[in-house]
Amino acid sequence: MVIPAAGRGVRLGPGAPKALRALNGTPILVHAVRAMAASRAVSLVVVVAPADGAAEVKNLLDDHALPDRTDYVVVPGGDTRQESVHLGLKAVPDDITTVLVHDAARPLVPAEVVDTVIEAVRDGAVAVVPALPLADTVKEIEPAERPGDPERVVATPVRARLRAVQTPQGFDRDTLVNAHATVALAGEGATDDAGMVEKLGAPVVVVPGHEEAFKVTRPLDLVLAEAVLARRRANDGF
Numbered sequence: 001m002v003i004p005a006a007g008r009g010v011r012l013g014p015g016a017p018k019a020l021r022a023l024n025g026t027p028i029l030v031h032a033v034r035a036m037a038a039s040r041a042v043s044l045v046v047v048v049a050p051a052d053g054a055a056e057v058k059n060l061l062d063d064h065a066l067p068d069r070t071d072y073v074v075v076p077g078g079d080t081r082q083e084s085v086h087l088g089l090k091a092v093p094d095d096i097t098t099v100l101v102h103d104a105a106r107p108l109v110p111a112e113v114v115d116t117v118i119e120a121v122r123d124g125a126v127a128v129v130p131a132l133p134l135a136d137t138v139k140e141i142e143p144a145e146r147p148g149d150p151e152r153v154v155a156t157p158v159r160a161r162l163r164a165v166q167t168p169q170g171f172d173r174d175t176l177v178n179a180h181a182t183v184a185l186a187g188e189g190a191t192d193d194a195g196m197v198e199k200l201g202a203p204v205v206v207v208p209g210h211e212e213a214f215k216v217t218r219p220l221d222l223v224l225a226e227a228v229l230a231r232r233r234a235n236d237g238f
Ligand SMILES: Nc1ccn([C@@H]2O[C@H](COP(=O)(O)OP(=O)(O)OP(=O)(O)O)[C@@H](O)[C@H]2O)c(=O)n1
Pocket: 003, 004, 005, 006, 007, 008, 009, 010, 011, 012, 018, 019, 048, 077, 078, 079, 080, 081, 082, 084, 085, 102, 103, 104, 105, 106, 215, 216, 217
């Protein structure tokens, strides 16, 4: 399991790197690691920390309780998510054949999603994404030619065939390592790991995502995350 956590969180606004910011008094990263460790199938978590913050992240994880069966290592990240995942993958021991990649920025993913993704890989899929249907209609636009000009719509993809993909995404380890090496060599990029596997021409399987697996990206997402935790506490109380 690789958790890229080296991003700055620019869209969340000024402050500490996003993974280290507090959600209900606990760093977002700790929530994310605990969410992964909640699956009994996860034995090792490789956390990819901000390049200048690996020691701080290691101390943080040492200070927060994780299940005994979950081991973790911390490695410094890169300038992009893709680079950070690549660096994390290098720290995964050779005998691990199923690898998950999970954004630290999705701290509330339920264990059932993690288990479903792992099961699909173990059943033979080389790449698996959890995904949800879209609520909004999506337009493809032509970027404005000059600043101040309006963007123009060029197409409206059929919404029923679109999915918003989440993490953890699950992979056959060799396929993911090959995808990262090939895409980096070609100087290409992708905004998620499955996108890199698609560039190899390998099949990617979709499993159900979960609305609580949303990515904390903008300030309102933190408000929503606090509300989800409050709802969980209230439900636990009954
Ligand atoms: N150089 C980077 C950039 C991103 N990430 C990680 O990739 C995940 C998804 O990225 P995103 O939500 O875009 O996080 P940021 O890059 O931090 O956000 P922003 O673009 O607002 O700065 C996050 O867990 C983030 O820490 C990473 O490990 N290394």
